[in-house]
Amino acid sequence: MRLTTLCYLEQDGKYLMLHRIVKKNDVNKDKWIGIGGKFEPGESPEDCVLREAREETGFLLTSYRLRGIVTFLFNDQEAEYMFLYTADGFTGQPVSCDEGTLEWVPKEEIDRLNLWEGDRIFFRLMDEGEPFFSLKLHYYGNRLSEAVLNGVPMELLDVLDEGGDPSGLVRERSMVHERGDYHRTSHVWVVREKPDGSHEVLLQKRSSRKDSFAGCYDISSAGHIPAGDGYLQSARRELKEELGITASEEELEFAGFFESQYEGDFYGKPFINREKAAVYVYRRPVEAERLELQADEVESVRWMDLEKACQAAKTQADGFCLQEGELLLLKKWLSEHTERSGGTSGPEAD
Numbered sequence: 001m002r003l004t005t006l007c008y009l010e011q012d013g014k015y016l017m018l019h020r021i022v023k024k025n026d027v028n029k030d031k032w033i034g035i036g037g038k039f040e041p042g043e044s045p046e047d048c049v050l051r052e053a054r055e056e057t058g059f060l061l062t063s064y065r066l067r068g069i070v071t072f073l074f075n076d077q078e079a080e081y082m083f084l085y086t087a088d089g090f091t092g093q094p095v096s097c098d099e100g101t102l103e104w105v106p107k108e109e110i111d112r113l114n115l116w117e118g119d120r121i122f123f124r125l126m127d128e129g130e131p132f133f134s135l136k137l138h139y140y141g142n143r144l145s146e147a148v149l150n151g152v153p154m155e156l157l158d159v160l161d162e163g164g165d166p167s168g169l170v171r172e173r174s175m176v177h178e179r180g181d182y183h184r185t186s187h188v189w190v191v192r193e194k195p196d197g198s199h200e201v202l203l204q205k206r207s208s209r210k211d212s213f214a215g216c217y218d219i220s221s222a223g224h225i226p227a228g229d230g231y232l233q234s235a236r237r238e239l240k241e242e243l244g245i246t247a248s249e250e251e252l253e254f255a256g257f258f259e260s261q262y263e264g265d266f267y268g269k270p271f272i273n274r275e276k277a278a279v280y281v282y283r284r285p286v287e288a289e290r291l292e293l294q295a296d297e298v299e300s301v302r303w304m305d306l307e308k309a310c311q312a313a314k315t316q317a318d319g320f321c322l323q324e325g326e327l328l329l330l331k332k333w334l335s336e337h338t339e340r341s342g343g344t345s346g347p348e349a350d
Helices: 045-057 107-112 117-127 173-179 231-243 306-314 324-336
Strands: 002-011 014-019 035-038 060-074 080-091 101-106 133-140 143-149 156-160 166-172 182-193 199-206 221-224 252-266 269-282 298-305
Touching: 002 045, 002 060, 014 107, 035 045, 045 060, 045 080, 060 117, 101 107, 107 117, 117 133, 117 143, 117 166, 117 173, 143 156, 143 166, 156 173, 156 182, 166 173, 173 269, 182 231, 182 252, 182 324, 199 306, 221 231, 231 252, 231 269, 231 298, 252 324, 269 324, 298 306, 306 324
Parallel strands: 002 080, 060 133, 182 269
Antiparallel strands: 002 014, 002 035, 014 101, 060 080, 133 143, 156 166, 182 199, 182 221, 199 298, 252 269
């Protein structure tokens, strides 16, 4: 078991950051982190953080606080348990650090630095005044593969490159929307044909507890694609979780890709959405009143004439968060597929 401390000194709206540029075989090479290190035999967390602060900065901490415990897993190595501190009181004269370069960085500029992605999570928790937290972070190389906050898994997404492919960077969902990172989603439209040949679409009313577009009528089923997952895999899972519909790969017919952008704010926080969605159509018989709705995601469902849905999207009708462009894509696809295609012909059929 490895025990360590990490501390961020703060003063005048700045954190003291350590740029790790000295050691050649340093796992933190070129990253910006706080000060700290391994426990010595017999040390308490406080003993360790006080000693490391003196050795790396020359300061004696006079006011410091334990903010959380971070469990680090790197590749398949044993876990490291890190005691995370902030300190707003210290005395003494600064000294040079043999671990790298020390620099006072304004808090609002921290996110621009070369950080571990998990560090961005605990910086946000500290800045939001979270009194104490337990955070588990699992990395494979530089890639964050798991983040669990207070026992609850956090949603991690692949950030896409400009070509629309995973870039190798994985980031926590709320940060993706704060920064406007390009990411993937899957959309499933549940459709039925009326006797006159026109179509209706099943709309879900988003839960009032959602962090964006709460209480609005939206796509039948949609969701972000977890890092490492595929479009079709995610589409089937979301359809099952949100509506209780179990669909085979062949029953989800690929209608095309749709890209959209949105910028606004919800609950006082910026929300920037830049997504690439794989759009699927499900045309098997569905009885809306017998669906098993996911309570924390879906409040209710309703059938709506496709033309009326297009009009609601075009006029941005109150209570709807539909995209006109996506509905036109769906409408065009339906006009070209009057008979069930009998298979998925999309970006993947895995």
